[in-house]
Amino acid sequence: MRRVVAQGTFDLIHPGHIHYLEDAAAMGDELHVIVARRENVTHKEPPVLPNRQRRDVVAALDAVDKARVGHESDIFAPIEDIDPDVIALGFDQHHDDDAIEAELAERGVDCSVERASAREKRYDGELLSTGTIIDRILEQRG
Ligand SMILES: Cc1cc2nc3c(=O)[nH]c(=O)nc-3n(C[C@H](O)[C@H](O)[C@H](O)COP(=O)(O)O)c2cc1C
Numbered sequence: 667m668r669r670v671v672a673q674g675t676f677d678l679i680h681p682g683h684i685h686y687l688e689d690a691a692a693m694g695d696e697l698h699v700i701v702a703r704r705e706n707v708t709h710k711e712p713p714v715l716p717n718r719q720r721r722d723v724v725a726a727l728d729a730v731d732k733a734r735v736g737h738e739s740d741i742f743a744p745i746e747d748i749d750p751d752v753i754a755l756g757f758d759q760h761h762d763d764d765a766i767e768a769e770l771a772e773r774g775v776d777c778s779v780e781r782a783s784a785r786e787k788r789y790d791g792e793l794l795s796t797g798t799i800i801d802r803i804l805e806q807r808g
């Protein structure tokens with residue numbers, strides 16, 4: 667049983683998220699998803715939807731076996747608990763692959779770090795990021 671971990675904010679689900687999670691699921695047999703806590707999303711606008719709602723929507727997706735809200739302060743605590751074979755980073759995630767691998771080795775987790783691919787637009791007007799969906803809402807309803 668190869669366990670894979672994917673993670674992210676997953677505010678307002680769109681086809682880019684589905685692509686990422688399907689790509690990650692294809693790297694193993696069981697996909698676990700860690701949903702970032704609102705207070706830990708500091709590199710962009712924090713999510714609109716609450717932690718538990720984002721987790722519940724992700725957990726309902728076909729590609730996902732289990733989803734959980736992440737740890738408050740130690741992002742490697744859920745990883746130690748899940749003990750995955752692969753961590754699948756998103757194509758545009760700012761995390762440093764080498765730094766993650768070093769921390770995994772330090773904690774004795776035998777796990778590789780891979781990058782998922784990007785989904786490109788399939789038709790005009792397709793919105794493939796939460797940020798662009800929110801911009802569209804503000805344009806049309808703001
Ligand atoms: C291996 C790994 C484990 C993570 N675990 C947690 C966690 O337990 N709690 C949390 O709040 N964020 C966690 N994160 C961080 C969030 O997923 C991070 O904010 C993420 O990059 C969300 O940004 P994005 O949606 O823009 O990709 C983890 C990230 C990585 C790479």
Ligand SMILES: Nc1ncnc2c1ncn2[C@@H]1O[C@H](COP(=O)(O)OP(=O)(O)OP(=O)(O)O)[C@@H](O)[C@H]1O
Pocket residue numbers: 673674675676677681682683685686710755756757758759783784785786794795796797798
């Ligand atoms: N178009 C896409 N193709 C492939 N993966 C994607 C795409 N959009 C998002 N992802 C992946 O989904 C995961 C969660 O992303 P996140 O929730 O930050 O979504 P986002 O829509 O990119 O958000 P924002 O617009 O706020 O940056 C990340 O790993 C990210 O790489």
